[in-house]
Amino acid sequence: MLPEAQGWYPEKIHEGLDAIILGMHARADNPELLKARELNLKIYSYPEFLYEQTKNKTRVVIGGSHGKTTITSMIMHVLKENHIKFDYMVGAQVEGFETMTDLTDDSTLAVFEGDEYLSSPDDPRPKFHLYHPHIAVLSGVAWDHINVFPTFDIYVEQFREFARRIEPGGQLFYYSGDPVLQEIAKEMNHITTEGYTEHPSVTEDQVTYLISGSREIRLKVFGNHNLQNISAAKKVCNSLGISDDRFYASIKSFSGAARRLELLSENSTTSVFRDFAHSPSKLLATTLAVKQQYPGRKLVACMELHTFSSLKKEFLPHYQGSMEDADIAFVYFNPQTVQHKKLEPITPEMVYEGFDKSGLIVTSDSDALFRELASMDWENTNLLLMSSGTFDGKDLPEIARKITGDPVVFKRGDWIKNPQAGL
Known part of the structure; x- marks a missing residue:
């Protein structure tokens, strides 16, 4: 099915295909798209297809102007460490996963990064409006994509609508330091809402440790924003039945998504x-x-x-x-x-x-x-x-x-102040 070289090959579009998945950046005059329309083939946007493949599964969707890739990656990492099967879609390469999308027949759980950008040239709805999650995260709202959301109010409305589309009885975890998200959460009567903040931590010798009671859990990531991300991931994982001990034992080996610090x-x-x-x-x-x-x-x-x-x-x-x-x-x-x-x-x-x-x-x-x-x-x-x-x-x-003189590259978190620290 795949072509031998880059380019458009309308001759590969035929009546025997079940459907076409249309990406956001295909132009209206794309020859493959025109051929699919000519043959009256079913055309899905990418998020629409993801929903169709997971509509009978528990869906977790991570939205927000920032942090969504990392939070999604953290959840994926913890689930894998705990041998839980799940489908996923994430916007960056994550260590331990060969692809950025995986859909299966035998899992009952799907974890998606929820992007607010438009679905396809044929479907101007924000992608995350199509997922209808059972468990959702909103990490924050900071105006972006002004080419399609020309005012801040229009941009905010997309996140409000995302929250409205959470399945009745579902859960929304949101960063409570964001006043916009506080207002959105107050408006949602069909779901339960719960805020989160930065996870307690301490930094010594350029290594960050989570604080949980008397324990300190060494991390490979750092920064206040990542402490917020960890709190969000922990809320979701707890909701999925993963205990605090199992979460901390898993998150300490998370090294970050590609191109994120x-x-x-x-x-x-x-x-x-x-x-x-x-x-x-x-x-x-x-x-x-x-x-x-x-x-x-x-x-x-x-x-x-x-x-x-x-x-x-x-x-x-x-x-x-x-x-x-x-x-x-x-x-x-x-x-x-x-x-x-x-x-x-x-x-x-x-x-x-x-x-x-x-x-x-x-x-x-x-x-x-x-x-x-x-x-x-x-x-x-x-x-x-x-x-x-x-x-x-x-x-x-x-x-x-x-710049560094071509040294041996250290991995974040290789320095341990106490070999017995953490779990």
């Missing part, structure tokens, strides 16, 4: 991280996490403007204060990306004014940016590279190794 390379005085952060709330949380974990080190943070929202000049002021925890901050954008997205051109001056950070360096030359980074003194200094893109195809792991 991913450690690229490290020596005794420098750590280089890559993160998917691109929205203001994600930049703020990620830079704060690294700064708090390494309070004695300088932090150099580089961010690429790559998404539709981030490259729209009207949205740039929302980035104000988002990189305040960086000692040195760079913002990069590619004018060709702006042009490709058919947006009005932006200038370095617009970006500088939007971020409103003293000393911010804005550039549209990625080669110059990485030459500057290569020339810096990295003694007692960390580097954080944040983008939903690739900084124009740069080999970030190789760049990280050059």
Whole structure:
């Protein structure tokens, strides 16, 4: 069925197919889509197909403007560690899982990351409106995707509708530090709602430990946002019958989803991280996490403007204060990306004014940016590279190794203050 090379092959679309799954980024004139319509084949959006395959299962859906990939990954990790069968869909590669989607005939549980973006060119509903979960999480609301949700109120309404679509008698766990989610939770009378906050913790020698009674559980992840994510994952896992002891025994080996505070390379005085952060709330949380974990080190943070929202000049002021925890901050954008997205051109001056950070360096030359980074003194200094893109195809792991002197790469959490700590 799959073609030997990339491209569109309408001749492979025939009457013998049961259905077509239409992705969000296919254009209306896609030749394979046109052929499917001509043959009157059943056309599913991706989320619609996922629901159809799991409509007789218990569905867990993780929504929110940030953290949903990590929370979903944490739940998947704990379920696997406890030998529980489940279907899943997640937006990043997760260690221990070969694929980002798996649907089976013999499981009774499905765990989905719930994206608020639109389902397909034929279906303008947000993806997470189609899942009708029994157990749901909302991690926070911070305006994004302004190309399809032009006002904050319209954006918020998508999360309210998601909560309305939770199955009667279901559960909603929400971050109680978000006033928008507090209001949404109060409005939901058909389900039970419960808030969560950061899990209690302590950080010593650049390693974070969860506190549970008299126990300390060593983690491989860090940051206040990840402590919130752990609380959300624990609520869901408890609801699925996993005890606190089993949860803690499992979560301590969770190393993170791909491109989420991913450690690229490290020596005794420098750590280089890559993160998917691109929205203001994600930049703020990620830079704060690294700064708090390494309070004695300088932090150099580089961010690429790559998404539709981030490259729209009207949205740039929302980035104000988002990189305040960086000692040195760079913002990069590619004018060709702006042009490709058919947006009005932006200038370095617009970006500088939007971020409103003293000393911010804005550039549209990625080669110059990485030459500057290569020339810096990295003694007692960390580097954080944040983008939903690739900084124009740069080999970030190789760049990280050059900055750190190509040492043996340590894995987060390899330092244990007490071999008997934890479970």
